[in-house]
Amino acid sequence: MTDIVLECRKLWKVYGKIAAVKDVSLEVREGDIKLIFGPSGSGKSTLARCLAMLTMPTKGDVFLTGECLTKPGVDLNKARAKIGFVFQHIWLFHHRTALGNVELALRHVLKLSKEEARERAMRALREVKMEEWANHYPAQLSGGQQQRVGIARALAKDPKIIILDEPTSALDPELTGEVIDTLRDLAKKGTTMLTISHEMPFAREVATEMIFFDEGTIVERGTPEHFFEHPSSERAKKFLARLIKRTRRE
Amino acid sequence: MIDLLIKYFPMILQGFLITVQMTLFGVLMGLVLGILLAIGDLYGGKTASTAIRFYVEFFRGSPLVVQLFIFYFSIPNMFNILIDRFLVGFIVFALNSAAYQKGYIKGAMESVYEDQMTAALSLGLSKTQAIRHVVLPQALRIVIPAWSNEFCSLAKSTAALLVIGVPELTSAGKTIASWTWRVLETYTLIALIYLLWISVMMKLLDILYNRVKIPGIEIVT
Numbered sequence: 075m076t077d078i079v080l081e082c083r084k085l086w087k088v089y090g091k092i093a094a095v096k097d098v099s100l101e102v103r104e105g106d107i108k109l110i111f112g113p114s115g116s117g118k119s120t121l122a123r124c125l126a127m128l129t130m131p132t133k134g135d136v137f138l139t140g141e142c143l144t145k146p147g148v149d150l151n152k153a154r155a156k157i158g159f160v161f162q163h164i165w166l167f168h169h170r171t172a173l174g175n176v177e178l179a180l181r182h183v184l185k186l187s188k189e190e191a192r193e194r195a196m197r198a199l200r201e202v203k204m205e206e207w208a209n210h211y212p213a214q215l216s217g218g219q220q221q222r223v224g225i226a227r228a229l230a231k232d233p234k235i236i237i238l239d240e241p242t243s244a245l246d247p248e249l250t251g252e253v254i255d256t257l258r259d260l261a262k263k264g265t266t267m268l269t270i271s272h273e274m275p276f277a278r279e280v281a282t283e284m285i286f287f288d289e290g291t292i293v294e295r296g297t298p299e300h301f302f303e304h305p306s307s308e309r310a311k312k313f314l315a316r317l318i319k320r321t322r323r324e
Numbered sequence: 325m326i327d328l329l330i331k332y333f334p335m336i337l338q339g340f341l342i343t344v345q346m347t348l349f350g351v352l353m354g355l356v357l358g359i360l361l362a363i364g365d366l367y368g369g370k371t372a373s374t375a376i377r378f379y380v381e382f383f384r385g386s387p388l389v390v391q392l393f394i395f396y397f398s399i400p401n402m403f404n405i406l407i408d409r410f411l412v413g414f415i416v417f418a419l420n421s422a423a424y425q426k427g428y429i430k431g432a433m434e435s436v437y438e439d440q441m442t443a444a445l446s447l448g449l450s451k452t453q454a455i456r457h458v459v460l461p462q463a464l465r466i467v468i469p470a471w472s473n474e475f476c477s478l479a480k481s482t483a484a485l486l487v488i489g490v491p492e493l494t495s496a497g498k499t500i501a502s503w504t505w506r507v508l509e510t511y512t513l514i515a516l517i518y519l520l521w522i523s524v525m526m527k528l529l530d531i532l533y534n535r536v537k538i539p540g541i542e543i544v545t
Binding site: 211212 | 446449450458539
């Protein structure tokens, strides 16, 4: 009935007395590229982790292709297998080569044969232009290369959606370009994505919707045109002005 | 000294082999048990964690000789049975070494734990799979230096088996010394055998450590 891939309704995440995510409702449809941005410490990462079920929401529901993930008894491993997640600090497995990183889930989650897993992992590495580096260990790769492997690892299992938590913010400025190029390629292929990012040129180019997030909740949402031409909330205006100033300086 | 070695060779060899067996069994069983204890402590919940702490405190907090006595005299006495002294040796060394190794392994697992575990779970791996394919392979590499320390210490602790009459290397030396009255030479010879053996094993573990080291990662010591 719907083409909604991932959805959350009235989602809350509370740590002690502090609410990191407050009453957030959001839906991602097939082919959408949603971009969340906002000040650091505003709960963006927590929201991303709740959506990927890497953190249990305190209240509210998460649905993946219509299936509720927040009710008791759900096989979370199975659900997580259908979501690709890319971390800000990359977190490749240090003891495995690039290929080994990508293969792991294919072998042990999707239970593919050795040959099949290898072939699919190589295909994923090719997509991020890292196939030449397949046999290198993470510590032998640059940050940008590592993050591309991180993207291949999330992508290889053919997820319904890929969630990216500031995939370029831990990288040196000169390395962000190659990761953004990779993401742009994915966007062109119609990959459903939810990404936290402050790469405004990228946002303007590919985002189907931008979401301004502050103090644990959605302040404003709209198309890139809306945000770059006439954002309505004062906070979004100020934040964007600062971001654009910084981007120009760089 | 050489003539002592030649004359009592069968006895020394037998003693040496017993020492080697006890050490290897203790250190390997200790590793297996140590891994299980570390996992139990980290993921088993409060009850398991408390039980494991008591176990570890007992084996680390009491003398090895006392442990041997307990398993050789006290426990069999309580149940009115007899346990073979070799078996007691194997059991005590495995349990004792496990208590120490659990600490090393747990520390190593904690050092790779959080981010690597989260990354593994995000792929859809179960916790057990994540421990097996991601956390343990890294933790066991890290633990090798501590592990070779444990090996070194355990190899010499096997001399304590003499108190329950297991004819290991030190005990063989004691017998030879009392037969020949050449005390200084005998014990020097025995010490040299330990030294040589332990040095060879340390070197082998060093080679192993370098062979399984993750490429690109240098640990500055």
